[in-house]
Amino acid sequence: MAAAAAAAGVAWVTWGDPSSVSAIEPSHVAGAHTGKVYLVGAGPGAADLLTLRAARLLATADVVVSDALIGPEILAGVREDCLVITMGKRGGDARATKQTDINTALVEQAQQGRTVVRLKGGDPLLFGRVAEEMRALDAAGVAYEIVPGITSPFAAAAEVGIPLTHKTLSTTLVLTTGHDPSLLDFTALARMDTVAIVMATRTLEAIVDGLVEGGKAPSTPVCIVRNTTLPNGAIYTGTLDRVVADTERLKLSPAVLIVGEVAALAQGGGCTPDRLSAEL
Template sequence: MMAGRVSIVGAGPGDPELITVKALRRIHSADVLVYDRLVNEELLQQAAPQEAVRIYCGKAPGQHAMLQEEINKLLIQWAGAGKQVVRLKGGDPLVFGRGGEEALALAEAGIAYEIIPGITSASGMAASTGIPLTHRGMAGSCAMVAGSRCNDSESPVRWDLLAHAVDTLVIYMGMRQIGTIRAQLLLHGKRADMPAAIVEWSTTNRERVVTGTLDQLEKLALAAKIKNPALIVIGEVVQVREELLARCEDFRIQHAVQIS
């Protein structure tokens, strides 16, 4: 029997053209695709042969199609049967993607694996919206934070440190906690008028952007009815987008369907 292998692959931030060449090659040769909720459907159609098994194991806030332990067992079983398995994840497998957990489970089971990086949502958002993560003279540091940890008593988000430690904050999975995030950052001294943005469905044709200030953050989300998947960006860099909209006609046309 041919030895099986698992490729833990980053599918990128949403736009199917932002996947890497190496990742696409693995999809083309996959016997089994185990994919997440935010993977673009167009990428699933790239699997060849057409009879490749496709297994959905997506996780939405509060709703898991499959527990992580079950996903690990699934990967081990298929690879153990000699199949070429692609574990396809939105963004990058090692940025809030639990790719490290899956790699550890595979290593413990003696299954060959590889990790193929993908463009994480923060990088895709920056390019798509004109909000850089760093910008000379404005921001020299950036932190990516999991907002879903807001109520984690064992490993809470240190908003007291993050409020002043970095110039740009990009918060993943934070929409359900947006009021807490705003309150905590203000409590720990972040300026109320600090520029902020919320980006929904980044890099896709469903992308929407709302901009304002940290103090307005929750009201902006409610008014625009922004839902997951969305990123929250807090920092002076949000102003770069406003300057591009003011100065560049092509940029204004490109983003005409977005909310600003």
């Protein structure tokens, strides 16, 4: 099979038993003198939603470089002598750590021969600037591996019972970020059945306006799930034309915004702003 692919000019690289982290030898492997960095998804918050692989790596790491949103229950699984550095960023926080400082910390710790877990919220490949960390590690010749995690939009949908795809209501799902609405193609997004948006609370009004101007019906159901899987979670359900006014006094972040007909299926939905306020 591999030979046939090679003959046809197709690169087809295989590797060993994927159940063993150390057996996976991706192309980005550096010299043996350095340690290794694991870019690990911590999942949405609940400690029991860590993957087994993430938990095993946390239990053995010399150093953990953690995002700011990661809770103490997850970090409780580290070794007693593990160095835990919190270097994450919160959206819009001017005091946030610079990405270059995070990159430098990963490289420097690995170059001292340490096993480093870079712990990122949700899945490390979604909306988390992991590409910059990978490029910095590549440039320094540091080996790394990526360990997926449960992304917050999937956890939020699961928590409130929203089927992100649905036989009649939703055949298309888009995951995007509201961090900078000027980058979004709202006409395209408005044509999608379901749009799940992270970092959408600060820019909620611009997102709603953009979607409606792009062609989404103002009556389209929306659901906001704050702090999904965590004890201080909360849910709001409403419609595009109401959500901004309904939530303007509420502390929504960190939250996932789900827009589309499936959002009306949220259980625990029908939560009024009053109930959400009461939970805050």
